[in-house]
Amino acid sequence: xxxxxxxxxxxxxxxxxxxxxxxxxxxxxxxxxxxxxxxxxxxxxxxxxxxxxxxxxxxxxxxxxxxxxxxxxxxxxxxxxxxxxxxxxxxx
Numbered sequence: 001x002x003x004x005x006x007x008x009x010x011x012x013x014x015x016x017x018x019x020x021x022x023x024x025x026x027x028x029x030x031x032x033x034x035x036x037x038x039x040x041x042x043x044x045x046x047x048x049x050x051x052x053x054x055x056x057x058x059x060x061x062x063x064x065x066x067x068x069x070x071x072x073x074x075x076x077x078x079x080x081x082x083x084x085x086x087x088x089x090x091x092x
Contacts, residue, residue, distance in 0.1 A: 042071065042078040051084060 048068070049056045059079075062068045067087065071078045 041081040042073075043081055043084065045077055045079070048079045048084060051081075052088070 043051065045056050045059050049059045052059065059068065063070050063077075068079060069083060071080065
């Protein structure tokens, strides 16, 4: 089945409809499949020590040994929960 387009306006209209349909399909697919990221949770030194069942001194030592990565927010030292959970096997 051959498609014969008579003029450029008809061509533009067909292209616009195709793009509109494609855009609608992509938006609908994103709505179905998109899973928003949960916000990153930060823990204090004490919370990190409690999670790892060690003392704060041990958390400080592991930080100095670069086994844990700290983040500073002003004078506060915080640790990403996800990084702590991922590095638990390395700390043992």
